Amino acid sequence: MNLIKTSKRDMTIMQIILIVIAVIWLFPLLSAVQRSLEFQGLENYKSLFTNPANGVPITQLYLNSAIIAVFHVIFVLVVASLAGFAFNQLDFFGKEFIYYAIVVCLSVPAIVVLVPLFYTLKQAGLLNSYIGVALTEAALTLPFGILMLRNYGDNIPREFSEAATIDGAGPWELFRYIYLPLARPALINLATLSALWSFQDFLLPAVFITNARLTTAAVAAQSFRDYQGFTALTIGRYNASLVLLALPALVLLIFGQRFIISGLTSGGIKS
Amino acid sequence: MKLTDQTALQNTTNPAPRMIGNRNRRKHKNNVSATLFLLPMLGFYAVFYVYAFYFLIQTSFQAVTLSFRNAQPVGFQNYFLVLTHDLFYQAVLNTFIFASILVLASLTLGFGLAVILSFKIPGRAVFFSIFMLPTLIPASLIASVFASMLEYRYGNLNELLRTIELGALAQRWLVDPHLAYMAVISIFVYLIGLPILYYTADLSTIDTSVIEAAIIDGADTIQLFRLILFPLLSNAHKTVIVTTFLSIFRAFEIVYLFTGGGPSNTTDITGTYIYTFMRTGNNIGYVSAASVIVLLLALVFSVIQLRLYRRVGNEERLS
Numbered sequence: 001m002n003l004i005k006t007s008k009r010d011m012t013i014m015q016i017i018l019i020v021i022a023v024i025w026l027f028p029l030l031s032a033v034q035r036s037l038e039f040q041g042l043e044n045y046k047s048l049f050t051n052p053a054n055g056v057p058i059t060q061l062y063l064n065s066a067i068i069a070v071f072h073v074i075f076v077l078v079v080a081s082l083a084g085f086a087f088n089q090l091d092f093f094g095k096e097f098i099y100y101a102i103v104v105c106l107s108v109p110a111i112v113v114l115v116p117l118f119y120t121l122k123q124a125g126l127l128n129s130y131i132g133v134a135l136t137e138a139a140l141t142l143p144f145g146i147l148m149l150r151n152y153g154d155n156i157p158r159e160f161s162e163a164a165t166i167d168g169a170g171p172w173e174l175f176r177y178i179y180l181p182l183a184r185p186a187l188i189n190l191a192t193l194s195a196l197w198s199f200q201d202f203l204l205p206a207v208f209i210t211n212a213r214l215t216t217a218a219v220a221a222q223s224f225r226d227y228q229g230f231t232a233l234t235i236g237r238y239n240a241s242l243v244l245l246a247l248p249a250l251v252l253l254i255f256g257q258r259f260i261i262s263g264l265t266s267g268g269i270k271s
Numbered sequence: 272m273k274l275t276d277q278t279a280l281q282n283t284t285n286p287a288p289r290m291i292g293n294r295n296r297r298k299h300k301n302n303v304s305a306t307l308f309l310l311p312m313l314g315f316y317a318v319f320y321v322y323a324f325y326f327l328i329q330t331s332f333q334a335v336t337l338s339f340r341n342a343q344p345v346g347f348q349n350y351f352l353v354l355t356h357d358l359f360y361q362a363v364l365n366t367f368i369f370a371s372i373l374v375l376a377s378l379t380l381g382f383g384l385a386v387i388l389s390f391k392i393p394g395r396a397v398f399f400s401i402f403m404l405p406t407l408i409p410a411s412l413i414a415s416v417f418a419s420m421l422e423y424r425y426g427n428l429n430e431l432l433r434t435i436e437l438g439a440l441a442q443r444w445l446v447d448p449h450l451a452y453m454a455v456i457s458i459f460v461y462l463i464g465l466p467i468l469y470y471t472a473d474l475s476t477i478d479t480s481v482i483e484a485a486i487i488d489g490a491d492t493i494q495l496f497r498l499i500l501f502p503l504l505s506n507a508h509k510t511v512i513v514t515t516f517l518s519i520f521r522a523f524e525i526v527y528l529f530t531g532g533g534p535s536n537t538t539d540i541t542g543t544y545i546y547t548f549m550r551t552g553n554n555i556g557y558v559s560a561a562s563v564i565v566l567l568l569a570l571v572f573s574v575i576q577l578r579l580y581r582r583v584g585n586e587e588r589l590s
Contacts, residue, residue, distance in 0.1 A: 015393075
């Protein structure tokens with residue numbers, strides 16, 4: 001849609017509304033940044049690196065978040081692209097039934113399956129491991145990933161794979177040389193979203209990782225609060241830690257905003 | 272009937288039957304390779320969903336602790352206890368109240384902002400990012416920032432009120448039950464990015480000629496919003512309503528890190544309710560029974576969502 005224009009007066013009113021609401025929306029974020037400099041200025045930030053709040057350097061938290069995100073992205077991409085290919089390019093028994101049985105799990109909240117997942121990981125010896133968190137996160141992201149890839153793949157014409165089949169290509173060649181290149185834009189969106197959701201995830205790493213050295217940036221917010229509390233001396237440092245913990249997600253947003261926005265809109269519907 | 276005639280006709284004119292035969296044969300042949308391609312996903316589902324659901328149902332009929340030893344069968348007792356617990360109803364009710372208010376906010380504020388952002392206003396990309404940013408930053412951090420901001424003695428909101436000589440308005444925001452309730456609503460409204468995104472996406476598919484025609488016919492901006500754009504975005508409204516409800520079922524960490532469900536359970540949602548009982552770890556059967564009930568509630572929304580989405584999807588494909 002082209003941008004709409006209307007009377008000058010109405011445009012000004014709308015501009016003012018936007019500015020007022022934007023200021024309200026920025027207040028919490030800017031107040032955190034402002035508080036983070038309180039009492040000791042930049043020393044608040046430096047001390048978080050030199051004298052970590054709960055004995056874990058913040059760089060270690062970044063690393064943990066990044067490792068879990070990478071595993072999560074790999075699991076989701078591999079599993080969802082294989083399944084997406086099957087749903088897009090193959091005909092098989094019970095296809096629609098299987099598809100809906102999978103996608104209906106979109107709404108399963110992590111908290112509801114937390115106890116069984118905990119039990120499963122415990123049995124598998126995967127508590128306190130990056131892989132354990134990444135596997136369970138991937139399980140919760142997969143319904144969305146498959147929905148998104150199928151929606152996208154409906155636009156991939158079957159003629160390519162039919163032609164390749166006549167030329168003697170097997171399913172694996174179709175997947176590798178036809179489906180993957182054509183689905184690339186959707187896979188990039190899915191990868192970026194998966195990384196974002198992994199950075200955002202709180203519950204799974206909070207419960208499945210009890211070793212403070214292995215925990216993620218999003219989870220550390222809580223332990224930093226418990227450790228520092230709200231006193232005049234520590235509130236600055238606490239806010240500095242929140243700002244620092246937001247950094248990995250911010251970096252991802254700056255570089256991946258395009259993919260995140262188009263992934264969220266094209267896949268439609270997960271929040 | 273007509274179709275078979277046509278096929279019969281084609282039979283005589285071109286080698287189509289061979290193609291059709293091929294297609295049918297391929298349909299059967301694909302079962303094996305489809306199974307192989309679906310295998311990793313089926314493995315994930317078997318372990319993390321099917322087994323998890325089985326586990327939940329099984330333990331919901333038992334008295335068992337987090338050590339998972341010496342489980343005793345107790346029949347429907349756990350379900351009975353959950354369904355007679357006032358706080359469970361409060362948590363479910365809160366989930367629906369928060370979701371309803373949030374839907375209302377999305378249909379008004381979210382819709383309004385998305386439409387304003389579709390006008391030719393300078394800096395619209397920046398404004399869009401400002402509204403999206405809180406949604407995309409980890410919610411645990413946003414909740415922590417809000418908790419810190421509303422803290423009584425050192426929180427920024429009270430400090431601001433004191434600076435502008437309105438110190439009398441400073442409140443114990445998270446201690447007073449009514450204020451805490453409002454505070455939780457406000458943090459949810461603050462995370463309005465996704466509704467704005469869905470509206471923006473739907474707006475971009477609208478044919479501008481409708482709007483231009485309306486403006487030429489003398490529609491003022493308010494009328495344009497209310498009478499033309501609001502009805503035109505009905506698909507986005509549906510998506511927003513369903514996803515908003517589902518998002519509150521998933522909003523555990525926001526409430527947990529903001530108010531912890533308190534003061535005295537007034538702001539509990541289903542997620543924090545379940546978590547509180549899980550943390551004690553001594554009655555997992557009870558937790559499982561509550562989880563099964565919440566799971567069924569959430570699945571209802573997911574079925575609605577899929578039905579909506581299927582229709583919306585088809586319309587899009589047709590147009």
